Amino acid sequence: MVKAVKPSVILLSMVSLALFLYLPSAQAKDVVESSYHGQLGKSPALGGWGNGLGMLEKWCALPNFSFEKQGRIRGWKEHCGQCHTSTYRDPATGKTDCLLCHKTKDGEGEPTIAQCVKCHVKDRSKRGDVFDEEHDIHIAVGMRCHDCHERLADAHSDHQFAKGYAIDTTEDTMKGTLSCMKCHEEKPHSRLDEGEILDSKHVTRIACVTCHSGPRPGEAIRSRNWNKFTKDGKSVTEMRNPGWIPKHKWYVGKKLDHLPILGATDLVSKIYPFNVVRVTWFIEKPDTSLDDVVIVPEVRAADTNKDGETTLEEMRKYEKGKYKEAILVTKDFNFSITHSIVPIEQAFSCKDCHGKTAYVLNWKELGYDGDPYY
């Protein structure tokens, strides 16, 4: 059941409406570049492109691309700019192409799911999300992305979209304002036979998505090796088959180890689902940071016997020892899961977590002595 909008949400919408009205007009303002969708890096005053906040200072092992070492803004534009929007500026107007999300160049027409998914297709490989009617109960009832991620205005832009708490890959230019509880009760199960036990023993300890996202519908990355390559030069990547069960971790809203997450700190600890991706790559020296990478073209060139694998020895011998201290690191990256909420009959239920046939949780890893209800 969906509840009436919370008073706090109304207040928030009023604040944003006020900010929105304060702006001269949507067109006059550089709407997207200054939003978190447009963030890029150093401000123009410092020789950068962005609003001073940015993706360019971040690094993720999945693309394993180094802004510093791979052509800076040109390299970024070529490889990443198609989705990381600021590099998509129209030279004439200096603005983002409104057609990325709207029907016309003037920003008319409500964005469709397909338009958001053009770029957010990455959520599939990172998390196993499938954004269609068959796999997402909300899309099945006609909701679109921005019905949840509503457009808000803040001091930076009128094109911010409500974000969540669990993951925040973008800059902290606005607070997390979106959760399931924006529309649902905190204890939503009272009408069900076993509702009392779900509401009393579970929802304070287990995130809604843990039960309601069920087995994951989409293929997602399990591991990636930046020292092994296929014949066409791609990193050797293993995928999880549809139906995979996420890994569960206590999550407090803080940055976990190697989690590409920044931001929120005010959540109580609950059990959340993650896709844990194991990635292996070369860094230049043992005592530098994880993003001090040996860039992929050089790793491939170092494979002298051309067997598709660059060994540590080969890497260290490359170009007379240019990387003689290189090491290979392997880390787990945790991608939190939020979407593709299944119809309620398919939510994880008692026997999926408790008892002989249970398969969802690993009680020991979560710190329990064992199943508390068996």
Ligand code: HEC
């Ligand atoms: C097909 C679209 C697309 C392309 C191409 C793309 N990205 Fe992304 N990237 C995204 C989206 C969407 C996100 C937002 C978070 C998410 O969906 O997981 C993101 C997030 C990120 C993050 C934040 C951490 C993370 O992994 O979520 C980094 C860093 C990043 N991208 C770097 C890059 C680099 C470097 C390139 C080019 C080599 C690149 N991206 C190319 C769509 C893309």
Ligand code: HEC
């Ligand atoms: C990243 C996606 C995205 C991009 C790019 C984008 N918009 Fe939007 N825009 C949205 C969303 C989502 C809404 C909210 C739609 C709604 O609630 O009906 C919106 C709403 C608007 C509205 C208000 C429409 C209304 O009826 O209230 C205007 C005006 C607008 N955008 C103009 C622009 C212009 C101009 C550009 C190009 C400079 C642009 N947008 C680029 C996603 C985008």
Ligand code: HEC
């Ligand atoms: C039913 C509501 C709902 C719909 C519809 C929805 N989202 Fe979300 N989304 C959320 C919530 C809630 C979170 C934040 C969870 C948290 O961090 O606590 C989220 C988080 C995200 C994130 C951060 C990474 C992640 O997956 O957790 C991205 C990116 C995102 N949504 C994009 C989209 C796109 C693109 C669409 C449409 C294809 C979409 N969302 C549709 C509710 C929704």
Ligand code: HEC
């Ligand atoms: C042109 C590609 C593109 C389009 C179109 C696009 N996004 Fe994004 N989105 C990204 C990238 C890339 C990021 C990562 C942040 C960044 O680059 O600054 C992102 C980040 C987000 C986040 C924040 C995730 C977090 O860190 O919590 C949300 C929510 C989101 N997008 C929703 C939407 C919605 C809703 C639409 C459709 C109206 C949409 N996006 C359309 C590329 C896109």
Ligand code: HEC
């Ligand atoms: C913007 C409002 C909104 C947000 C945010 C939202 N939902 Fe919903 N949800 C709805 C609506 C509307 C329906 C369809 C009406 C209904 O079935 O109650 C629905 C339906 C559902 C259903 C099916 C209920 C049934 O009786 O079949 C579940 C389960 C659910 N949502 C879980 C979630 C979870 C988990 C989240 C957070 C990731 C979430 N919702 C976020 C509005 C929302």
Ligand code: HEC
């Ligand atoms: C421990 C697992 C679990 C957790 C945590 C959980 N749910 Fe449920 N939920 C269920 C099950 C099981 C059902 C009922 C399925 C059935 O009736 O077949 C259900 C049913 C629902 C329904 C339909 C209720 C109705 O009256 O038909 C909604 C809406 C819902 N949950 C939303 C949420 C939200 C929002 C949260 C987070 C506050 C949440 N759930 C947390 C397991 C869970």
Ligand code: HEC
């Ligand atoms: C996603 C997995 C999951 C599902 C589904 C689930 N549980 Fe649980 N259950 C847990 C976890 C985790 C705890 C421990 C919570 C805590 O730390 O307080 C728990 C605790 C309990 C307890 C309390 C045991 C004790 O003495 O501390 C009972 C009773 C229980 N569950 C019964 C049920 C019933 C009945 C259902 C179906 C309606 C159900 N659970 C569905 C994970 C689940």
